[in-house]
Amino acid sequence: MGVSGFGVHTAMWAMEWNRDAAEFAIPEAVKYDIDFLEITMLDPEGVDADHTRSLLEKHEVECVCSLGLPLDKLPTNNPDGALDFLVRALDKSHAIGAKAMSGVIYGGIGQRTGKPPTRDEIDATARVVEKAAAHAAKLGMGYGLEAVNRYENHILNTAEQAVALIEKIGAPNVFVHLDTYHMNIEEKGLANGIIKARDHLQYIHLSASDRGTPGCDTIQWDEIFAALAAIGFKGGMAMESFITVPPQIAAALSVWRPVAPAREEVLGQGLSFLRNKARQYGLIAR
Numbered sequence: 001m002g003v004s005g006f007g008v009h010t011a012m013w014a015m016e017w018n019r020d021a022a023e024f025a026i027p028e029a030v031k032y033d034i035d036f037l038e039i040t041m042l043d044p045e046g047v048d049a050d051h052t053r054s055l056l057e058k059h060e061v062e063c064v065c066s067l068g069l070p071l072d073k074l075p076t077n078n079p080d081g082a083l084d085f086l087v088r089a090l091d092k093s094h095a096i097g098a099k100a101m102s103g104v105i106y107g108g109i110g111q112r113t114g115k116p117p118t119r120d121e122i123d124a125t126a127r128v129v130e131k132a133a134a135h136a137a138k139l140g141m142g143y144g145l146e147a148v149n150r151y152e153n154h155i156l157n158t159a160e161q162a163v164a165l166i167e168k169i170g171a172p173n174v175f176v177h178l179d180t181y182h183m184n185i186e187e188k189g190l191a192n193g194i195i196k197a198r199d200h201l202q203y204i205h206l207s208a209s210d211r212g213t214p215g216c217d218t219i220q221w222d223e224i225f226a227a228l229a230a231i232g233f234k235g236g237m238a239m240e241s242f243i244t245v246p247p248q249i250a251a252a253l254s255v256w257r258p259v260a261p262a263r264e265e266v267l268g269q270g271l272s273f274l275r276n277k278a279r280q281y282g283l284i285a286r
Helices: 019-031 049-059 080-093 119-138 161-170 181-184 190-196 222-232 247-253 265-278
Strands: 005-009 036-040 061-066 100-104 144-146 174-179 201-206 236-239
Touching: 005 265, 019 036, 019 049, 036 080, 036 236, 049 080, 080 100, 080 119, 100 174, 119 144, 119 161, 144 161, 144 201, 161 174, 161 190, 174 181, 181 190, 181 201, 190 222, 222 265, 236 265
Parallel strands: 005 036, 005 236, 036 061, 061 100, 100 144, 144 174, 174 201, 201 236
Antiparallel strands: none
16 A cells, blocks of 8 residues: 555544644654554545645645545435545545555445345446446555444445455455454454454554553554454554544544543654553564
8 A cells, every 4th residue: 555654644633634633743744753644534625735735745744635535425316426526535635645545445434224234235336336446446546345244234234245345346455454443343353353363464553442542542452453463464563543523523433522632642642652552562663
């Protein structure tokens, strides 16, 4: 997918990505010596691509982008609308210099029917993802599918399901994106999810069990890093903590209370904790 090392999701500083968010978040991120930023692309039209790209290049920071589709533009209820949104988001992501777009880019956060996904739903999802991934490939970008928990989406909840959809599509630039928060709910053992996804895993969110500060939670971090080391993981590791969440996203993610006292705690303690673990297991050298 093009990025490696440690990154931070821009929800640490701002959930809506605009000029003010870029001017605040990018210099702040540099203070913590990160390798890349994960920039939210919920509103492609609201992103000033030239402005963001110039700041990223000035500070020598790489990026990936992420999003979840609007609930009225899903492959299962509006495939043309979903593909149009994904293409516009990919074009804007490419314009700011993103190496990949990832996340719930096969559906939406809050997409649930109360039943398991049907064959028709999987087929409809695969058709849209295949077309969007082909557009990403033309731009030289990777396309990541994040398995999320059952309360947020019913299409992909486990590493095994993500792998199955990727192998159904068969596009070389489509990869698995895992998240320790979701894995802690859905996988039968954190390491098992990583091992099942090993041939396709290129990106992982390192998220606390309460979406707060990693290391001050119940995630079995030694199991996570040992499994990543065992498969020879070389991709991107992004700390994700929802410190700044607008109401519409808070509702979708069920984030009702502060998950940490301040971003300084998450960045100062959480990022250091994760880096030390990655260093301990030989995933990074510094």
